[in-house]
Amino acid sequence: MKSAYRKLWVFAVVIGFALSLTRPVHAQGSATLLNVSYDPTRELYQDYNAAFAKYWKAKTGQDIKVQQSHGGSGAQARAVIDGLQADVVTLALAYDIDAISEKAKLLPANWQSRLPNNSTPYTSTIVFLVRKGNPKNIKDWDDVVKPGVAVITPNPKTSGGARWAYLAAWGYAYLKSGKSDAAAKDFVTHLYKNVPVLDSGARGSTTTFVERGIGDVLLAWENEALLSVKELGPDKFQIVVPSQSILAEPPVSVVDQVVDRKGTRTVVEAYLQYLYTPEGQEIAARNFYRPRLDTVAKKYASTFPKIKLFTLGEVVGDWHKTQSVHFADGGVFDQIYQPK
Amino acid sequence: MAVIFKQKSILPGFGLALGFTMFYLSLIVLIPLSATFWKTSTLTWHQFWHVVASPRAMASYRLSFGASLIGAFINLFFGVLVAWVLVRYSFPLKRLFDSLIDLPFALPTAVAGIALTTVYAPNGWLGRPLESIGVHAAYTRLGVTIALTFIGLPFVVRTVQPVLGDLDKELEEAAASLGAGRWQTFTRVLLPAILPAAITGFTMAFARAVGEYGSVIFIAGNMPMRTEITPLLIITRLQEYDYAGATAIAVAMLVVSFVLLLAINLLQRWSSGRRGRESSQESAFLGATLKPVLGRGEGQ
Structure with missing residues (x-):
């Protein structure tokens, strides 16, 4: 019996020693971060992570490996709430990061005021992708709700991008009608009557439109539309820019609880700061996200057409109000599909 | 129960095996399921x-259960047919076709859905000709049914196949020599023997289809x-x-599934009861598949 206990003790000591060895080595020489993001940022963060790793190595000598996780914005937020150890979240809309703050208390409620520009280093908007030659002659939002035009957009309840698309349509009608909620509701009702397929995410909708040949117009993230045209060839599709659209702000944040426990706060904060530097902004612009920095914006002016952008605050309010009025159970979006 | 414990089982390790079974089932099935009910209980009856x-939600139940039932029935019919062909005939590339049956099992559901x-x-290989005769497959209820039929294919085939394989050819020959016609031989000799296995396959195909997400979502x-x-x-x-709303719908689904599975099981007992207490092999086979699902506490 005694020797059995001895063996156990020796075993425990060896394990403990091994563990104590691994810890500090990790902290000094290298670090691994997890960036939990939404679907269309895949290419952006592939480029950005490589650039940041190089920058950080030159500055501090530390090797950084950033792992990426992509999925629907809401699903990603839920994963973090349920315990996915994200050092940083870069999601499609502020509401999803608010949810992490509220449900899991992983970051403070004022997270969005900690970085410049509402913590959104790059922006995007909603544009139309149509088939080559624009056979249905779609010029602006009013053409999209005409009878006989099939519109492809994902379900706003399951897709962050779709929520921006819905709000862009709402905002257009709201501003055009002199701020009438009723007119805006009527407009989005007509819009969604023209939608034959509601995919669950932005990439799914792009596939439906591009590969399956369904629909006349795709309401797309500007970056997705530019990427589609670049990848699939301008001989098949073209982008139509409406007279006005929404300023979509996909925010970023450090996840405080996680970085403090892992001891990665310094590098993670630098990771997000670097997004605001000219280098970071260039990478965003190259991946078709609108940069915030004027100098970079000027350089890429030919990529991003001039468009009148309104903010969410101008047409609805903050995300909490938007969510409860429009996308919650029984909200405006559900009313569109209510059987008469 | 006490009676069971008093008589010493001839088989060794009964207590241990039973204990482990209980533990394992609790860990894998009961605890996650009770979590569902527990989450739902944060709602009042009215909210629920x-x-x-x-x-x-009602429209979605009609679609989910309806399409699953149709899919399972299609699989019941064609599954028996396929099993029959695979067991009784030999033809070139039989092994290849046999292994193709398992494909819907092996394929990640999202891949199946996209394929x-x-x-x-409307612009696909089968979609285009269908469209030209006015049938819309993808993005309709028909599409949902097609996907649910696809993923349920292996169940009936794989449950019926071994039963058919064990069935002596002499039985059919005997039936024939006693004057039974082909149809009679099928309905009176073959069908009763494979029916329990076929129903088991049907049940599993149905249960799988009801919960299916990945392959349906793309075509629906x-x-x-x-x-x-x-x-x-x-x-x-x-x-x-x-979360509470999500689990509430899950609970509703679970209850309906449970009731349907129970009904199917009763049907099965009735059908095997009609045949008297023969073919212990089949009922043991069925019991093994259905008892954990239904929690029927029958000791042997």
């Missing part, structure tokens, strides 16, 4: 009813009230961080 009986959508979309079109399956409704609720 509002969530599970909304017109949109089916590609084929059945996901329009509320028309082509929205219940699992999508659950995902939608989760997306709104409405």
